[in-house]
Amino acid sequence: xxxxxxxxxxxxxxxxxxxxxxxxxxxxxxxxxxxxxxxxxxxxxxxxxxxxxxxxxxxxxxxxxxxxxxxxxxxxxxxxxxxxxxxxxxxxxxxxxxxxxxxxxxxxxxxxxxxxxxxxxxxxxxxxxxxxxxxxxxxxxxxxxxxxxxxxxxxxxxxxxxxxxxxxxxxxxxxxxxxxxxxxxxxxxxxxxxxxxxxxxxxxxxxxxxxxxxxxxxxxxxxxxxxxxxxxxxxxxxxxxxxxxxxxxxxxxxxxxxxxxxxxxxxxxxxxxxxxxxxxxxxxxxxxxxxxxxxxxxxxxxxxxxxxxxxxxxxxxxxxxxxxxxxxxxxxxxxxxxxxxxxxxxxxxxxxxxxxxxxxxxxxxxxxxxxxxxxxxxxxxxxxxxxxxxxxxxxxxxxxxxxxxxxxxxxxxxxxxxxxxxxxxxxxxxxxxx
Numbered sequence: 001x002x003x004x005x006x007x008x009x010x011x012x013x014x015x016x017x018x019x020x021x022x023x024x025x026x027x028x029x030x031x032x033x034x035x036x037x038x039x040x041x042x043x044x045x046x047x048x049x050x051x052x053x054x055x056x057x058x059x060x061x062x063x064x065x066x067x068x069x070x071x072x073x074x075x076x077x078x079x080x081x082x083x084x085x086x087x088x089x090x091x092x093x094x095x096x097x098x099x100x101x102x103x104x105x106x107x108x109x110x111x112x113x114x115x116x117x118x119x120x121x122x123x124x125x126x127x128x129x130x131x132x133x134x135x136x137x138x139x140x141x142x143x144x145x146x147x148x149x150x151x152x153x154x155x156x157x158x159x160x161x162x163x164x165x166x167x168x169x170x171x172x173x174x175x176x177x178x179x180x181x182x183x184x185x186x187x188x189x190x191x192x193x194x195x196x197x198x199x200x201x202x203x204x205x206x207x208x209x210x211x212x213x214x215x216x217x218x219x220x221x222x223x224x225x226x227x228x229x230x231x232x233x234x235x236x237x238x239x240x241x242x243x244x245x246x247x248x249x250x251x252x253x254x255x256x257x258x259x260x261x262x263x264x265x266x267x268x269x270x271x272x273x274x275x276x277x278x279x280x281x282x283x284x285x286x287x288x289x290x291x292x293x294x295x296x297x298x299x300x301x302x303x304x305x306x307x308x309x310x311x312x313x314x315x316x317x318x319x320x321x322x323x324x325x326x327x328x329x330x331x332x333x334x335x336x337x338x339x340x341x342x343x344x345x346x347x348x349x350x351x352x353x354x355x356x357x358x359x360x361x362x363x364x365x366x367x368x369x370x371x372x373x374x375x376x377x378x379x380x381x382x383x384x385x386x387x388x389x390x391x392x393x394x395x396x397x398x399x400x401x402x403x404x405x406x407x408x409x410x411x412x413x414x415x416x417x418x419x420x421x422x423x424x425x426x427x428x429x430x431x432x433x434x
Contacts, residue, residue, distance in 0.1 A: 023432055026158060027356060030424040033151040034417055040150075041420065042413050045143035046117040052106030052132040052139070054125055055170030056180045058083045061104050061142065065167050068146050072153040074165070081185040082178075087165035088194070089153055095161025095431045099191070099199040099382070100423050101375060102138070102145035103171035109133040112407035126176050135409040137204040137391060142167065144202075144419045151424055160431040162194050171374055173336065182374035191381040198346060199384045200426050201375045202419055204391040207398035210415035212390035213358045213422065214366040217347040219271065220386060221340035222300035223307050224372030225333050229254060229295040229318050231282075233327040238287035245326045247293035248282045254295065254329070257317045265313055266306065273310055274300040274370050300370045302339055338376040343383040350385055353429040357422040389422070391415045 044064075053061050062083045069076040069087040077086045084104075110131030111119045121132040149165050166185065174180025179187075191199075208214055231251050236244025258275045266273040275297065282293030299314065301307040315331045322329035354363045366388070375386050391411040392401050402408035 023428060026155065026428045027425060029155060030151060030421060030428070033154060034147070034420050034424070037147045037150060037420070038417050041143045041147040041416055044146055045139050045413060045416065048139035048142055049134050050117040050119060052119050052121055052134045054108060054123060054132055054175075055105040055172055056082045056174045056178055057123075058104050058169050062167070062169070065104070065142065065146060069149060069165065072150060074149060074153060080190060081169055081188055082174075082180055083169040084185055084190075085167040086190055087149060087167075089149070089156065089159065089163040089165070091159025091161050091163070091431070092157035093160040095159070096197040097162040097164060097194045098427050098430055099164040099166055099196040099378070100145060100148060100427070101166040101168055101199060101201040101378065102141035103168050104138055104142050105170050105172050106132045106138065107135045107172055107405060109135045109405070109407055111135070113410050115410075133407070133409075135406060136172070136404045137206070137409075137411055138171065140204045140391065140411055140413070140416055140419070141202070144416050144423070147416075147420045148423045151420065152427060159427075163427055164190075164194070164196060166190055166199075182377040186377050186381060191378060196378075196382045198430060199378045199382050200350075200423065201373075201378070201384070201386040202389045202422065203373065203386070204411055204415060204419065205388045206391055206404060206409055206411060207401045208388055208390035209392050209394055209396070209398075210390045210412050211358060211362050211394075211418055213354050213363045213387055213418070214390075215342065215347065215351075215354070215363070215385075215387040216366055216368055217342050217344045219302045219339050219368055220342050221368070221373045221376070222272075222274070222302050222370045223304075223339045223376070224336040225299040225301075225307070225311070226336055227297055227299060227314065227331060227333045229297075230330040231293045231295070231318075231322055231327055232330070233289075233291060233293075233325075235291040236289045238289055241289060244289045246289050247291065247327055248289070250322055250325045250327050251280065251282065251293040251295055253325075254318050254321050257321050258297075258314060261310060261313045261317060266310065271302040271306055272300075272368070272370060273306060274298075275310070275314070276300075299333070300372065302368050302370075304339060307339070337372040337374045338380070340373045340376040340386055341379050342385050342387075343379070346383045346385050349433065350426055350429065353425040354387065354422055357425045358418050385426075387422075389415060389419045
């Protein structure tokens with residue numbers, strides 16, 4: 001047989017259909033492994049739920065994760081971004097580096113859900129006595145990614161490339177005065193050594209039915225900016241407001257003025273804008289006009305140019321309204337997260353992977369979300385894709401499902417199986433595209 005004939009034969013033997021068959025076999029192995037690990041995943045989730053830890057304090061959680069990864073023979077790094085854990089699984093064949101991320105922190109909330117593994121934890125947050133609860137589903141994220149690590153490590157020799165498992169602390173934000181979350185993980189090099197080619201993340205949702213996946217290409221979740229406006233006036237007796245400059249009354253005008261930025265100054269056909277004042281503090285007594293009133297709030301935008309424009313308009317509005325009444329306004333704006341942006345080319349390629357995990361009819365594109373996610377920082381270093389996973393009981397009305405960040409938040413654990421399979425399928429399909 002001549003050399004050219006041999007090449008033709010080899011090309012025939014490894015046609016695209018053969019590659020597809022190889023993928024199909026791997027996914028079948030994943031399906032079997034996911035069914036076998038589901039009960040273990042549920043046990044992990046319940047343990048984390050019963051023992052929640054707040055951001056930058058997830059020492060017990062991190063210890064369990066690290067011990068599991070080491071047991072699987074996965075290279076494990078601890079103390080990344082304070083309490084984060086990173087596992088690196090090197091496959092048996094060359095290929096890309098694919099990162100998967102789970103957040104691991106809880107929230108300062110006292111749980112009201114009547115379940116055997118409900119949290120009874122009491123702790124402190126920014127100097128206040130609080131409860132602790134996994135009221136945003138991060139406990140399920142940890143358990144699912146631990147399960148994915150076990151499933152893929154069992155297929156190590158068939159993995160093309162490297163899988164990096166990122167268990168990130170403080171997604172909800174670190175305590176005051178501390179760094180944390182995805183920005184710190186990125187700063188400490190989590191997307192390097194080995195350099196990440198692509199990163200995937202998911203978030204379980206209490207108002208999406210189990211078995212379903214929702215996503216959006218391009219801008220998906222909003223940036224989150226926190227602002228403080230200090231209105232400085234002149235104190236007076238409450239019976240003689242004309243002798244002072246009332247910062248509380250001026251603050252009320254500013255709050256109204258900020259909403260005109262949304263309703264009259266922003267092109268809402270381009271992207272939504274939200275400005276919310278969530279906290280007001282001013283005065284100590286009914287009959288005293290204070291010298292100062294402080295407003296704290298948040299800005300949500302889904303377009304980077306609009307974000308900067310809103311910043312300028314907020315400052316101008318507050319300053320000019322205060323000035324018109326003889327007061328001054330000092331404004332600070334702190335960016336907490338960027339816009340979570342799903343790389344369109346990547347989304348288009350990977351939708352079949354999600355469909356093979358959940359079923360074609362159960363994967364839907366949705367509108368953008370004004371909630372925020374610090375997963376957005378990973379997207380500044382590599383193409384990224386973040387999607388929602390259903391966690392609501394079948395047949396329930398989404399409008400009656402307890403929202404995230406509330407004491408009654410709950411998740412149907414049967415939805416985790418779809419999440420495990422989705423992550424595994426994304427890895428298998430992407431590694432075979434290169």
